[in-house]
Amino acid sequence: xxxxxxxxxxxxxxxxxxxxxxxxxxxxxxxxxxxxxxxxxxxxxxxxxxxxxxxxxxxxxxxxxxxxxxxxxxxxxxxxxxxxxxxxxxxxxxxxxxxxxxxxxxxxxxxxxxxxxxxxxxxxxxxxxxxxxxxxxxxxxxxxxxxxxxxxxxxxxxxxxxxxxxxxxxxxxxxxxxxxxxxxxxxxxxxxxxxxxxxxxxxxxxxxxxxxxxxxxxxxxxxxxxxxxxxxxxxxxxxxxxxxxxxxxxxxxxxxxxxxxxxxxxxxxxxxxxxxxxxxxxxxxxxxxxxxxxxxxxxxxxxxxxxxxxxxxxxxxxxxxxxxxxxxxxxxxxxxxxxxxxxxxxxxxxxxxxxxxxxxxxxxxxxxxxxxxxxxxxxxxxxxxxxxxxxxxxxxxxxxxxxxxxxxxxxxxxxxxxxxxxxxxxxxxxxxxxxxxxxxxxxxxxxxxxxxxxxxxxxxxxxxxxxxxxxxxxxxxxxxxxxxxxxxxxxxxxxxxxxxxxxxxxxxxxxxxxxxxxxxxxxxxxxxxxxxxxxxxxxxxxxxxxxxxxxxxxxxxxxxx
Amino acid sequence: xxxxxxxxxxxxxxxxxxxxxxxxxxxxxxxxxxxxxxxxxxxxxxxxxxxxxxxxxxxxxxxxxxxxxxxxxxxxxxxxxxxxxxxxxxxxxxxxxxxxxxxxxxxxxxxxxxxxxxxxxxxxxxxxxxxxxxxxxxxxxxxxxxxxxxxxxxxxxxxxxxxxxxxxxxxxxxxxxxxxxxxxxxxxxxxxxxxxxxxxxxxxxxxxxxxxxxxxxxxxxxxxxxxxxxxxxxxxxxxxxxxxxxxxxxxxxxxxxxxxxxxxxxxxxxxxxxxxxxxxxxxxxxxxxxxxxxxxxxxxxxxxxxxxxxxxxxxxxxxxxxxxxxxxxxxxxxxxxxxxxxxxxxxxxxxxxxxxxxxxxxxxxxx
Numbered sequence: 001x002x003x004x005x006x007x008x009x010x011x012x013x014x015x016x017x018x019x020x021x022x023x024x025x026x027x028x029x030x031x032x033x034x035x036x037x038x039x040x041x042x043x044x045x046x047x048x049x050x051x052x053x054x055x056x057x058x059x060x061x062x063x064x065x066x067x068x069x070x071x072x073x074x075x076x077x078x079x080x081x082x083x084x085x086x087x088x089x090x091x092x093x094x095x096x097x098x099x100x101x102x103x104x105x106x107x108x109x110x111x112x113x114x115x116x117x118x119x120x121x122x123x124x125x126x127x128x129x130x131x132x133x134x135x136x137x138x139x140x141x142x143x144x145x146x147x148x149x150x151x152x153x154x155x156x157x158x159x160x161x162x163x164x165x166x167x168x169x170x171x172x173x174x175x176x177x178x179x180x181x182x183x184x185x186x187x188x189x190x191x192x193x194x195x196x197x198x199x200x201x202x203x204x205x206x207x208x209x210x211x212x213x214x215x216x217x218x219x220x221x222x223x224x225x226x227x228x229x230x231x232x233x234x235x236x237x238x239x240x241x242x243x244x245x246x247x248x249x250x251x252x253x254x255x256x257x258x259x260x261x262x263x264x265x266x267x268x269x270x271x272x273x274x275x276x277x278x279x280x281x282x283x284x285x286x287x288x289x290x291x292x293x294x295x296x297x298x299x300x301x302x303x304x305x306x307x308x309x310x311x312x313x314x315x316x317x318x319x320x321x322x323x324x325x326x327x328x329x330x331x332x333x334x335x336x337x338x339x340x341x342x343x344x345x346x347x348x349x350x351x352x353x354x355x356x357x358x359x360x361x362x363x364x365x366x367x368x369x370x371x372x373x374x375x376x377x378x379x380x381x382x383x384x385x386x387x388x389x390x391x392x393x394x395x396x397x398x399x400x401x402x403x404x405x406x407x408x409x410x411x412x413x414x415x416x417x418x419x420x421x422x423x424x425x426x427x428x429x430x431x432x433x434x435x436x437x438x439x440x441x442x443x444x445x446x447x448x449x450x451x452x453x454x455x456x457x458x459x460x461x462x463x464x465x466x467x468x469x470x471x472x473x474x475x476x477x478x479x480x481x482x483x484x485x486x487x488x489x490x491x492x493x494x495x496x497x498x499x500x501x502x503x504x505x506x507x508x509x510x511x512x513x514x515x516x517x518x519x520x521x522x523x524x525x526x527x528x529x530x531x532x533x534x535x536x537x538x539x540x541x542x543x544x545x546x547x548x549x550x551x552x553x554x555x556x557x558x559x560x561x
Numbered sequence: 562x563x564x565x566x567x568x569x570x571x572x573x574x575x576x577x578x579x580x581x582x583x584x585x586x587x588x589x590x591x592x593x594x595x596x597x598x599x600x601x602x603x604x605x606x607x608x609x610x611x612x613x614x615x616x617x618x619x620x621x622x623x624x625x626x627x628x629x630x631x632x633x634x635x636x637x638x639x640x641x642x643x644x645x646x647x648x649x650x651x652x653x654x655x656x657x658x659x660x661x662x663x664x665x666x667x668x669x670x671x672x673x674x675x676x677x678x679x680x681x682x683x684x685x686x687x688x689x690x691x692x693x694x695x696x697x698x699x700x701x702x703x704x705x706x707x708x709x710x711x712x713x714x715x716x717x718x719x720x721x722x723x724x725x726x727x728x729x730x731x732x733x734x735x736x737x738x739x740x741x742x743x744x745x746x747x748x749x750x751x752x753x754x755x756x757x758x759x760x761x762x763x764x765x766x767x768x769x770x771x772x773x774x775x776x777x778x779x780x781x782x783x784x785x786x787x788x789x790x791x792x793x794x795x796x797x798x799x800x801x802x803x804x805x806x807x808x809x810x811x812x813x814x815x816x817x818x819x820x821x822x823x824x825x826x827x828x829x830x831x832x833x834x835x836x837x838x839x840x841x842x843x844x845x846x847x848x849x850x851x852x853x854x855x856x857x858x859x860x861x862x863x864x865x866x867x868x869x870x871x872x873x874x875x876x877x878x879x880x881x882x883x884x885x886x887x888x889x890x891x892x893x894x895x896x897x898x899x900x901x902x903x904x905x906x907x908x909x910x911x912x913x914x915x916x917x918x919x920x921x922x923x924x925x926x927x928x
Binding site: 003004456458459461462463464465466467468469472476477480481 | 611612613615630632633634635636637638639640642643644646647648649650659660663664707708711717
């Protein structure tokens with residue numbers, strides 16, 4: 001029986017399925033197909049080449065990617081977990097302030113963050129050179145680059161995943177559990193290892209896998225810091241630049257397989273272990289630090305951490321004030337002015353990337369906003385056959401590294417296809433907003449789904465019972481209620497799209513180059529000041545949007561992360 | 562106002578039959594209750610009347626109109642949900658006005674009617690509050706007001722009091738009944754609470770396992786249950802499996818394998834329910850009908866036993882009398898002061914008056 005409900009479901013699903021098939025599934029398949037072709041003929045040669053002796057570089061890159069990712073997990077955990085424990089379990093002056101600072105790395109777009117690290121700790125960086133001058137050394141005492149650089153950047157940008165999951169897990173632990181253990185005679189040490197830590201493990205495993213996946217996909221850090229060091233995400237880019245699309249496809253497939261298997265492992269693990277708290281109404285409990293020495297140590301630690309965490313932001317701000325030519329061969333910049341920001345409004349060449357970024361990001365955000373609402377609604381509130389399949393399709397762009405998403409789109413739309421209305425999209429303006437859109441679908445769908453699942457079905461039924469038609473109910477009841485979730489997802493999409501580098505670098509054209517690409521160009525011309533100024537603009541845009549979202553829609557930035 | 566006519570309603574979810582062949586007529590202006598344990602099909606039936614489910618078989622009629630496949634928004638029923646389903650992003654006024662706005666009623670009229678109904682539920686001073694700022698009982702009344710303001714043909718209440726604490730529940734019972742009488746709306750009330758059902762309803766339908774066991778007024782349901790399920794579900798009772806022995810004039814005798822003596826039951830419609838020869842029979846006697854005394858009673862159906870437990874509830878005293886290893890009879894008497902309480906261990910005689918026993922068949926259906 002095709003009743004009204006089913007008709008509505010089908011009408012809702014048609015656009016969702018079309019978009020997902022056209023822009024997620026079809027491009028992925030295009031990549032897989034391409035990876036099995038050599039000079040247009042079907043063969044396994046590419047895979048033979050990848051694992052064979054012919055190009056040891058590829059296999060080495062895969063291995064490097066994996067072990068960098070493992071080390072990134074280790075270092076991020078090393079910073080994130082203790083920090084979270086200290087900030088959530090001890091009370092000392094400035095605790096609240098420091099814990100707010102602790103998630104600051106997140107507002108730094110990846111490319112900008114890497115750039116700031118280069119300025120700070122690189123070969124010509126401010127910190128090594130300052131030390132050199134201070135102690136009259138003949139050479140810089142240290143500088144980051146290659147693997148150490150990548151690891152440092154990864155640890156800096158990815159420890160918040162650990163910090164945040166540990167914090168929320170700690171706050172969710174019912175204090176009475178630990179009190180029960182003390183009451184039964186356990187020592188402090190034992191309580192931590194036997195009660196607290198096991199309760200943290202599900203969150204920690206999730207964070208580990210997340211960091212692992214993010215560092216497997218990491219592109220900006222190796223791009224700027226790797227030197228001769230090879231990682232897989234970068235190899236894809238080089239293959240593409242060299243015009244070997246078939247090899248790029250093969251590398252993409254292999255990188256995706258690694259990423260997706262980790263994602264599947266994560267899902268399996270999460271479904272297996274569920275330590276949900278049985279009790280409700282949990283109050284935070286922090287022990288106050290009374291020992292003055294310990295108090296001093298903690299505050300100092302907090303201040304040092306704050307300086308280290310904010311140094312990149314500060315460097316960026318200072319360097320953005322350095323006009324062109326004032327910091328080339330000199331150890332330190334020699335002049336400061338607002339020149340870079342002035343040029344922004346006067347030189348159309350410099351303004352263009354900002355405008356491009358804004359337009360393309362807004363287009364993608366409008367897209368994910370609408371698509372996210374419809375898709376989440378269909379997934380949560382409608383029943384139909386193949387729901388799991390649709391769910392997987394939605395999450396694919398999240399599991400795929402950005403570079404792979406870019407490659408997928410190249411291979412799908414470098415020839416006319418029905419999904420691009422018979423046009424070739426590669427090399428046009430539209431390919432980039434499309435890439436951003438595809439990349440950030442999962443963010444909005446996930447945050448919207450979370451809110452929708454909280455919304456009881458009876459609300460819709462109540463509206464219907466009072467005489468409201470479906471669309472009226474959707475407009476007046478459903479959308480207002482889920483708006484916070486949709487907005488926080490869209491906000492996160494905006495933040496990431498503004499700083500998006502890997503897909504941009506694969507797909508940009510001269511006329512639609514976004515800020516990130518221009519940063520790269522300015523760096524190549526050793527115009528550090530302008531690059532930093534662009535970085536500041538990205539940070540500024542993100543800050544403005546976050547502020548507006550918080551102020552007018554009550555969306556908290558932490559909730560989105 | 563409408564009558565509701567359900568004929569041969571069956572609802573299946575996959576392999577599970579939630580409601581089986583239900584026939585019911587709910588009269589105009591009646592307060593009708595669906596009573597039953599969870600999973601008995603009462604809410605499913607209500608939702609078929611509201612239009613959220615469509616019956617697999619059978620017909621739903623309001624008056625003479627066939628509503629079987631009419632969508633919910635066109636039925637003009639007012640429903641109060643178990644969790645109230647108030648729109649969290651709207652104020653009290655906006656919640657109540659929702660149904661009126663949908664009906665495209667002009668603004669001044671909307672305002673007048675909302676104020677009117679809020680006065681009736683005594684919430685006029687909360688008109689501009691956000692619903693989250695209200696207490697449970699107040700939210701409940703907003704939900705009622707929202708359902709009443711559209712002047713529905715039928716008011717549907719789905720366990721509306723189950724989220725309230727005991728005292729508030731008492732208060733809201735009276736409140737709902739007052740509003741229902743005032744508006745005179747045909748009302749269908751779903752509950753698993755027998756006290757609510759008995760105190761509020763004009764008629765009750767008792768559900769179990771998707772089937773309606775009995776329809777009747779509260780006194781009929783309590784005093785003349787048609788089977789052991791109804792007897793046990795509504796109120797307290799002592800149930801014993803019995804077999805028919807013989808008839809002596811106006812008295813029937815029954816024997817039980819758990820009792821040495823036979824049980825005598827008056828042959829009236831009140832004391833013996835309809836049954837078939839193949840049915841397993843039970844005798845049921847309400848605790849308040851059993852008389853106990855320390856001195857022997859000269860009558861039929863007197864059993865001697867030991868007091869095993871005395872429970873004091875305030876208004877009444879429950880005394881459990883153990884007749885033998887397998888039979889313990891629960892008795893209830895109003896509290897008449899400490900001197901009347903029995904001590905545990907006392908030998909007593911329990912008298913089951915023959916005109917208070919009811920013999921009933923076992924409920925049909927898969928157990």
